[in-house]
Amino acid sequence: MKNKSIKGNEVDHGKLIINADWCKGCGICTAFCPTKAIELKNEKVTVVDIDKCTQCGLCELRCPDYAIYVGRKKNEQ
Amino acid sequence: MPSQLVDKYFRAEDLPQIWCPGCGHGIITRAITVAIEQLGLEPDKVCVVSGIGCSSRAPGYLDFNTLHTTHGRALAFATGIKLANPDLKVIVIMGDGDSTAIGGNHFIHACRRNIDLTTIIFNNNIYGMTGGQYSPLTPKFDKGTTAPYGNIDRPFDICDLASGAGATYVGRGTSYHANVVTSLVKKGIMNDGFSLIEAISGCPTYYGRKNKKGGPVDMMQWQKDNAVTVTAAAKMTPEQLEGKFLIGELKNKPEPEYTKEYQKIIDNLKGSDI
Ligand SMILES: Cc1ncc(C[n+]2csc(CCOP(=O)(O)OP(=O)(O)O)c2C)c(N)n1
Ligand code: SF4
Ligand code: SF4
Ligand code: SF4
Numbered sequence: 001m002k003n004k005s006i007k008g009n010e011v012d013h014g015k016l017i018i019n020a021d022w023c024k025g026c027g028i029c030t031a032f033c034p035t036k037a038i039e040l041k042n043e044k045v046t047v048v049d050i051d052k053c054t055q056c057g058l059c060e061l062r063c064p065d066y067a068i069y070v071g072r073k074k075n076e077q
Numbered sequence: 078m079p080s081q082l083v084d085k086y087f088r089a090e091d092l093p094q095i096w097c098p099g100c101g102h103g104i105i106t107r108a109i110t111v112a113i114e115q116l117g118l119e120p121d122k123v124c125v126v127s128g129i130g131c132s133s134r135a136p137g138y139l140d141f142n143t144l145h146t147t148h149g150r151a152l153a154f155a156t157g158i159k160l161a162n163p164d165l166k167v168i169v170i171m172g173d174g175d176s177t178a179i180g181g182n183h184f185i186h187a188c189r190r191n192i193d194l195t196t197i198i199f200n201n202n203i204y205g206m207t208g209g210q211y212s213p214l215t216p217k218f219d220k221g222t223t224a225p226y227g228n229i230d231r232p233f234d235i236c237d238l239a240s241g242a243g244a245t246y247v248g249r250g251t252s253y254h255a256n257v258v259t260s261l262v263k264k265g266i267m268n269d270g271f272s273l274i275e276a277i278s279g280c281p282t283y284y285g286r287k288n289k290k291g292g293p294v295d296m297m298q299w300q301k302d303n304a305v306t307v308t309a310a311a312k313m314t315p316e317q318l319e320g321k322f323l324i325g326e327l328k329n330k331p332e333p334e335y336t337k338e339y340q341k342i343i344d345n346l347k348g349s350d351i
Contacts, residue, residue: 026099031294064103069080
């Protein structure tokens, strides 16, 4: 019985995908994002400027709850 | 759909985990799955075993053969699994209390036997699950619910303990340095023998709060500021290394593996008269 159809509140920002239902607002991803493309609003991660995102993947690497991850790579868009 | 990695290796229907906001355990659990992905292991050939504690809840979220056992005893169960199924890649997840307090004896003897288990200790310097009692990894003078005036015990160094007891692969990473954890776990799985990876994790709820270490971000920042790679440390003076800790590969010294030695005895006795 595998997952499937787990969508939650997932929003596809192109470069980044965010599932607000899983975000616990710890602030780790925003604190260590090198370009400040994301920030916390009302204890949830939000995109401030998607153009700033370099898809470095550090937010995905360090999110304890897998609520943020890199979406389509540039060459796939 | 969650990320491909999470979709493939996690029981995503049970996410998000029960862990507190900013608990380092989720980061380390993911780092382990990246190692499995990079090695291309067949999920059915992997068994993840844990004891009891917040850290030991990790296998509950992982979509492999998994076993959640009793406090301190994960290595005893894992030893049985590996002896019965030597072809399985057995990965053991334990907390610092789980592995070095109640499970201390299992730990040193698994190291000594050099049985092919890859053990990752999620070290958050405290008993998280039961509310912040000090563990054998709580630094001297730090506080816990059972050490309200500061702990006077000296902590273990998990990596030194494992090396001294005979583990053949030893390394340390942190939740901040999740990529280091991934590369150590990969090499640990490839080592045919007992591998111990200490993954420093943050427990903001108990260790952090009791010791005024700030929130999850501060705890990650502390890891970033105080970890020194083995290569960088080689060029530093003892004064510069004061208060720092090493990350990276600390030991890689292969020796004969336990289940293989055991098989040799079986093979030798086959066909003999006794
Ligand atoms: C035999 C036994 N003794 C004590 C307990 C209570 N207990 C549950 S978890 C735990 C310690 C957890 O600390 P740690 O292993 O460091 O893991 P963490 O929760 O910090 O990840 C204890 C003492 C138990 N479950 N079983
Ligand atoms: S991928 Fe990198 S640049 Fe983009 S939001 Fe995440 S951490 Fe920031
Ligand atoms: S690291 Fe994850 S849980 Fe924490 S704020 Fe960012 S998205 Fe949310
Ligand atoms: S109590 Fe500590 S170790 Fe347990 S989930 Fe919370 S932060 Fe993590």
